[in-house]
Amino acid sequence: MACEMAKIDRNYAHFALFGRSPLSMEEILEVNGVDTSECKVFWHDARGDYAEFSSDARTESATRGAMKHINDFVHPQVIIMDDSKREDSFFSKAMKTKVKETGTALIEVPLGRYEEWLWMTRLDAGSLSNWHKPNIDILIHAPAGSSGSLIRLLKSLYNAEYRGLKVPRLTIALPTKIEPALQNYLGGFMWPPWRDFSEQNGLTVRHRIPSSRTSSEQASIRFVESFYPPNSKDNHVLVLSPQAEMSPLYLQYLHSSILEYYYQYWGAGNDLMGISLDVPTAFLDGKDGFKQPTLGNMSYNKHAQDADPQIPSPFLYQAISSTANLIQGEKWAAFHDFLSKRIQASHSGKTGKKDHKVVPETEPAWVEFFMELARARGWTMLHPPTSLVTIHNELAQIPEEFSRPPASDTKATEVFKQSDHPEEEPFLLSADPPVPVEHIEADPSRSFMPLHQMLPFNGELQDLASLPWLDHEGSLTSHGGRICQGQC
Secondary structure, X not given: OHHHHHHHXXXXXXXXEOOOOOOOHHHHHHHOOOXXXXXXXXXXXXXOOOHHHOOHHHHHHHHHHHHHHHXXXXXXXXXXXXXXXXXXXXXXXXXXXXXXXXXXXEEEEOOOOOHHHXXXXXXXXXXXXXXXXXXXXXXXXXXXXXXXXXXXXXXXXXXXXXXXXXXXXXXXXXXXXOOHHHHHHXXXXXXXXXXXXXXOOOEEEEEOOOOXXXXXXXXXXXXXXXXXXXXXXXXXXXXXXXXXXXXXXXXHHHHHHHHHHHOOOOOOOOOEEEEEOOOOOOOOXXXXXXXXXXXHHOOOOOOOOOOOOOOEOOEEEOOOOOOEEEEOHHHHHHHHHHHHHHHHHHHHOOOOOOEEOOOOOOOOHHHHHHHHHHHHHOOEXXXXXXXXXXXXXXXXXXXXXXXXXXXXXXXXXXXXXXXXXXXXXXXXXXXXXXXXXXXXXXXXXXXXXXXXXXXXXXXXXXXXXXXXXXXXXXXXXXXXXXXXXXXX
């Protein structure tokens, strides 16, 4: 892993040898097949004198002393060690004591997961030094009749890979009517997956009180109030649709992308509103024909000679959906403020006449409001080259605020109109009831390979400025707004 990090050449990699082994550093490198002429790592023998004969207390003291010298002369930004379950107790204790004193980030690679964690070697020291800072809250708003879909989503979240990472908090907002099967499942659902029975359940469940038909404003307010970041720089929200089924590697991808684009030394994410786990298969208005950009559409690519230009590329899209998107904390706080002012302006008449919706009525009402803010500020969403979530089509539900009876049912239509709230509907709605949009379901088999093998360039994340950029209409443009002719 150290050699892999040195090969990527984004950091200066140092390897310090501790413990009681009587073998010399050269012998240990030879046994492990390390060629120092190829592996450009700085090697340090940090063992104390007579280490093989030392007691645990003396070896622990020697480890702390060696770490003091390393901190004084090397100034490490992050320390990476093997799983503490595998390391000697004196070593783990000494390392954790020293990082508390220095404030240096300590990363433990889960036992036997070196190959699966090679994506970490692609991050720079600025990103890795903030390893423990990001916090993710998962937010799921379940419509009526979605029990089967919600249980499937919760099972995929439960079975995902979390070892070595901070497990997100989970909040589920339930509809007014809860089906018995869902209630029984939630009663035995444990979160985080490996929590001890003596620990409190990390799951938060909210159950809406029945009321009259929900308007677009009411639904948007209820959704946005479900979460607010206590620290907008480090707290983010992952919005999931009950139709989603997560890849086991979803958190690894989110964690690496957050560190790369929000915490790297040079900064890059001022206009990045979030990170999607999904690749759209339709345009923002619900029409078919969306074409994912390829590596040939990148503005520049240092791996251009080795990469196939027809391979799907990660890309930036000035659009958002409710399927599976992480929204950065500062952008969510800005949206919270925008929505309160937008609703006040709508009721005061300052917004003028109503406009037609840009987003179809198959998406929740809050998406339209968020799109107004995103287009005004030039925000974009980062999409992966391959989907890390499967969006299922069966049991798809229309949002409650947009569901209505067919025009042929005159009695139901009349009752519907009597419960209408025209003053709380800021957009012109279609005369016809919305129909769920078919989504091409992703192939789940790719989830069984390590993350760096799923991504182009062997998992090395690319500069945002080099990625293809799509406007809200799905047109490929340059970052300056110029329509691309051929390639960007």
